[in-house]
Amino acid sequence: MSLQLDLSIVRDGFELAVNTCLPGDGTTVIFGPSGSGKTSLLRCIAGLENASGSICFNDQPWQGPGQKPLAVHKRPIGYVFQEASLFEHLSVQGNLDFARKRAAVATTTPATAGNNSHHLGTANIIAMLGIEPLLQRAPQQLSGGERQRVAIARALLNQPQLLLLDEPLAALDDARKEEILPYLERLKRHQIPMLYVTHSKAELSRLADHLLCLDQGKVVLQGPMSAVCDAPEFPLNSGEDAGVVLDARIDNVDEHWQLASARIQTATSTDCIALRNMHYRPQQAVRLRIMASDVSLAADNPSQSSSVNNCLPCTIAMELADSHPATVLFELHSHAGTRLLARVTRKSAHQLALKPGSQVWAMIKSVAVL
C-alpha cells in the first residue's frame, strides 16, 4: 500500500516539486504554512488540478508520462473540502445517497476489488459520525460542524481507498473543531488511509502517524512521527507551542488517587507518566502532548519538595533557539529514554549553568491527552 508521487507545478510565482512515496495506510498529515502548496498537492492527487509528473496508487497509475490522467471520478478517493460542500438541492440523506449510488463506479476495477478491507457499512458510517438525527434536514439547517461531519460521511459512503481531507476544520471555530476531532480519531481507528492537509499543529499532533512538511512547494521533512520528531524542521520543535507528542499505553489505574499511569511506547523509552484518570482501561492507547512551557527544570530531585507528580531525571541533549530572546528551549533525554522539550528563561539557564550534558530533573506540570 503506497502512494508514489512525482509531481511538479510551475505557475506565476509558485512552484511545487514533490517526489516522494507516502504510506498507503494510517494518517499522513501534509503540513505547511499558507502558500506552501499543500492544498495544490492534494488537489493534484485527486486530479482536480493539473501537474506534470506521475501518480501511482497501490500500483495503479493515475497519471504518468504518455498516459492520459485518470479522470477525477474514476479515482478511488474521497475528498473533504475545507468549507461545507454539501449539495444544497439535496437533503442530508440525499447527499449521502448521491455518494452511495456512485460508490460502485469508483471501485469496480478488478485490481482494486480485493483489497478494500476497510469498507464500512452505511449504518456504521452514519453512527460513527453521529449524523442519524440530521438525515432528513436540508444542508442550510445544519451548523458548520454538522455539515463537515455529513461531508466526511458522504466521502466515506463512496467507499474510497484513500481519503483526502483539505483543512476540514479550518473554517470552524475552536468549539466546532473539538466537536469533529473525536470523529476523525474514530476514523483513524477504522484504518482508512488518510491524507490530511493542515497548518494546525494541534491537528498534526492529534492525528498524524506520518508527516510530510512542505515549505514553498518543497518537501522539507518527511517520515513517521516517531522518526521525524527530533528534526529541527519538525513543526512542534519551534514556536510558542513547542512540545513533544508521545504515544503511550495505560499501565494501571490507581482508583484511590484517581490517577492513571501511562507507559511511553517509543522504541527506547520505559518512562511512566501519571495522568488524571478519565475512565481509562488498562492497555488503552493514548497520545500525550507535553508542551515545552509545561516542563520546568530542577537541579536536584524535586519529588520530595514539590507538588509535581511527573518528575523525570534527564540529560540535556541540545539547546534550541526559542521564539523570544528571554527564553531558551532545551531538548532533554530522560534516563529512561523519553525525549522532552523544556522552555526556561535564559536567566535560569545561566543561574543553573544548564548546557548540553547537564543532569537535570524535568518537572512536567501538565500533560494533554489528545
Place this chain on the structure above:
Amino acid sequence: MGLSAADIDALWLTLKLATTVTLLLLLLSTPLALWLSSGHSRSRSVVQAVVALPLVLPPSVLGFYMLIAMGPHGPLGWLTQQLNLPTLAFSFTGLVLASLLYSLPFVVQPLCNAFRALGQRPMEVAATLGAGPFDRFFSVILPLSKPGYLTAAVLGFAHTVGEFGVVLMIGGNIEGETRVASVQIYDHVEALDYASAHTLSLLLLGFSFVVLLFLYARPASGKHSTSRVAQHDGSDSSRSPNHESENAAHKDNWL
C-alpha cells in the same frame, strides 16, 4: 373589441415561434454557457461579444444580414439549395433561425450567470464522489441552476414574442406562416384599424408585464436559491484552491 380569426392565427403563430425558439435555445445555450462560464480566454471574449451583438444591433441590421445569408448567393441559401430544401427566407423555419440568433443573448446570459454563481466547487465535489461529466450536469448543475434556466426561458420567450424588425426583414408578412402578433398590430395600424391594434397591443402589454412581474417577484419565493448562490460565490472567491487561508493566531483547547 374582439379578436378576429387573423388575430388568433397571429397569436398562435407567435406562441409556436416563441416556444420553438425557447426550447431550441435552452438546448443550444447550455453547452455554450457552460463553456463561456468555465474560465477566461481570448476566444471566450470573442464568442461572448458575438453572442451579445443582438443586444445592441438594430434588428433590421440583423434581419438584413440573415436575409442575405438565406438568399440564393448566401451560405444558408446555398446550403438549402444543395440539400434540395425550400428556401428559408419568408418561411417559418427561416423565422425560427433568425429568432435563435436574435434571442440568443437573453438565454445565454442568465445561464452563464447561474453557472458562474455556482462555481466549480459542486462539480469538483460530484467528481470526487464518482460522478462522470453527464452525471454531474444532470444531477448537480441542472437542479442547482434551475432559477437560471427559468429566467433564461422566460426572457428568451418574451423577447421572441416582442420581435418585429427581424421578422419583417426575414419573414415578410405571410398569414399563418410568418405574420406574428407584432406584425399583425403593424398591419392594423397601417389599415387605420386602431380598435384591433388596441386589443392585440393590450394583450402583449399585459403579457410582458406579467412576465417581468414574475421575474422580479421570484427572488422572494425562491429565496433559498439566491442566498445559496451568494454564499457559494463568497466562499469560492475567498478560498481559491491555491490560496490557503491562514488563521495564524489560533489557540487550541487541550484535554
